Amino acid sequence: MSQIxxxxxxxxxxxxxxxxxxxxxxxxxxxxxxxxxxxxxxxxTGPVFGDFNVGPLDxxxxxxxxxxxxxxxxxxxxxGKVMNENGQPIPNTLIEIWQANSAGRYVHKVDxxxxxxxxxxxxxxxxxxxxxxxxxxxxxxxxxxxxxxxxNAWRPNxxxxxxxxxxxxxxxxxxxxxxxxxxxxxxxxxxxxxxxGRELLVCEFDLGATEPSFALGYRFDxxxxxxxxxxxxxx
Amino acid sequence: MRQTPSQTVGPxxxxxxxxxxxxxxxxxxxxxLMVNPLDHEEAITIMGKVFDGQGVVIPDALIEIWQNDGQNQxxxxxxxxxxAENRFIFHTIKPxxxxxxxxxxSVIIFMRGQQLHSYTRLYFSDETELNSKDExxxxxxxxxxxxxxxxxxxxxxxxxxxxxxxxxxVFFDI
Numbered sequence: 001m002s003q004i005x006x007x008x009x010x011x012x013x014x015x016x017x018x019x020x021x022x023x024x025x026x027x028x029x030x031x032x033x034x035x036x037x038x039x040x041x042x043x044x045t046g047p048v049f050g051d052f053n054v055g056p057l058d059x060x061x062x063x064x065x066x067x068x069x070x071x072x073x074x075x076x077x078x079x080g081k082v083m084n085e086n087g088q089p090i091p092n093t094l095i096e097i098w099q100a101n102s103a104g105r106y107v108h109k110v111d112x113x114x115x116x117x118x119x120x121x122x123x124x125x126x127x128x129x130x131x132x133x134x135x136x137x138x139x140x141x142x143x144x145x146x147x148x149x150x151x152n153a154w155r156p157n158x159x160x161x162x163x164x165x166x167x168x169x170x171x172x173x174x175x176x177x178x179x180x181x182x183x184x185x186x187x188x189x190x191x192x193x194x195x196x197g198r199e200l201l202v203c204e205f206d207l208g209a210t211e212p213s214f215a216l217g218y219r220f221d222x223x224x225x226x227x228x229x230x231x232x233x234x235x
Numbered sequence: 236m237r238q239t240p241s242q243t244v245g246p247x248x249x250x251x252x253x254x255x256x257x258x259x260x261x262x263x264x265x266x267x268l269m270v271n272p273l274d275h276e277e278a279i280t281i282m283g284k285v286f287d288g289q290g291v292v293i294p295d296a297l298i299e300i301w302q303n304d305g306q307n308q309x310x311x312x313x314x315x316x317x318x319a320e321n322r323f324i325f326h327t328i329k330p331x332x333x334x335x336x337x338x339x340x341s342v343i344i345f346m347r348g349q350q351l352h353s354y355t356r357l358y359f360s361d362e363t364e365l366n367s368k369d370e371x372x373x374x375x376x377x378x379x380x381x382x383x384x385x386x387x388x389x390x391x392x393x394x395x396x397x398x399x400x401x402x403x404x405v406f407f408d409i
Contacts, residue, residue: 006409008408009238009241009351009408010237010238012237013237013238013240014238014240014241014351015240015241015242015350015351016350017349017350017351017353019350022243022348022350023348024243024347024348025348025349025350026288026348027287027288027289027291027348027398027399028287028288028293028346028347028348028349028398028399029348029349029398029399030353030398030399030403030404030406031288031399031403032379032403032405032406034406034407034408035374035375035405035406035407035408036374036407036408037371037374037407037408037409038370038371039409040333040336040371041303041304041305041333042301042302042303042304042339042340042341043341043409045301045303045308046301046310047265047301047308047310048308049264053264055262064261065260065261083236084236085236085237085238086236087236094264096251096252096264097251098247098248098250098251098252100247106247106250107250107259108246108247108249108250109249109257110246110247110295111246111247122250122259122260122261123250123251124250124251124254124259124261125251126264160242160244160245160247160248160251162244162251162252168301168341168343168354168409169409171299171343171352172239172241173241173242173243173244173345173352174239174240174241174242175242175243175245189242189243189350190242192350193240193242193350196237197237197238197240198240200237200238200239200240201239201240201242221239222239223236223237223238223239224238224239225238226236
């Protein structure tokens with residue numbers, strides 16, 4: 001039985017730990033080189049979630065926390081496929097999202113931005129990929145918001161995503177951006193990704209997924225770390 | 236196909252990833268009660284703080300731990316923003332040795348200011364013999380091994396994580 005070895009992070013597209021333009025990295029980025037180790041049982045496995053973990057409205061942020069009406073903003077559908085670098089779909093894996101509301105305000109208690117909260121929008125959701133690795137969320141397009149990194153700093157519109165994949169080497173937390181956003185050129189978080197990787201973080205407008213008279217469609221695929229052979233060979 | 240690049244978890248993950256811990260009205264899928272200590276007399280507590288390069292305790296880190304020793308598969312998730320001392324705290328059981336390796340817990344660290352998460356491991360101070368022979372610990376320079384070994388105090392194992400500095404935690408490329 002040969003050992004499956006999962007690929008490392010692809011440094012040509014992954015951000016460096018230290019990117020001084022994003023000031024919070026300065027005292028939080030590890031400074032010593034990472035120590036390369038052989039993957040063992042714990043790294044080659046990871047937590048397993050199932051449909052039983054996900055409530056019927058968890059994937060629909062326009063409905064999952066309404067109190068007295070509908071959330072304000074532009075309804076969107078965000079969908080796509082989760083794959084690994086080998087192009088294999090990753091079925092039944094958990095995706096979690098969180099985001100600002102349409103005014104650019106997070107529900108989070110430390111968000112001090114003076115924009116209104118929306119009583120009908122928490123901005124958190126989750127779903128499982130289906131048997132073919134596909135996922136779909138309904139939500140409200142998040143607004144841009146200011147932050148304190150530098151003078152007149154604004155974060156582009158984005159949705160935070162968290163994925164588990166096949167095992168803990170696959171773990172991914174990232175942010176999805178929208179096409180044509182002028183703030184992308186000024187955002188040190190986005191620009192910390194090497195040029196080759198940047199377009200991988202911008203979703204595509206998808207007229208095919210747009211639901212008539214209801215919601216605009218966007219497509220965003222995920223590619224998690226792959227491995228040196230198909231896992232089936234060792235089963 | 237190219238990997239999707241990572242981006243920071245940011246400062247506002249709590250209502251999405253750890254909602255119940257931070258008292259938001261949304262169900263949590265994972266928390267720090269990996270076993271209920273009332274049901275497991277062998278239960279242990281793992282805890283510690285995360286420090287930045289200026290020696291300041293980080294109050295907005297998200298810590299995930301995963302352990303699989305072939306017998307138990309346990310996952311925990313906890314943010315450092317709710318404990319009065321900004322500790323991460325997990326209630327779990329100690330993993331057993333697999334194939335002669337020292338028992339360990341995998342640790343994944345996310346925070347504002349980290350564009351890519353960090354991986355480390357937590358080993359146990361009362362496993363001196365297995366630790367001394369462990370293949371992974373022996374790859375780590377001897378003067379840095381202590382950054383991975385949680386100190387036992389009763390049923391509590393304590394390990395601080397240092398992002399930078401002389402005691403910088405060993406982070407792994409896995």
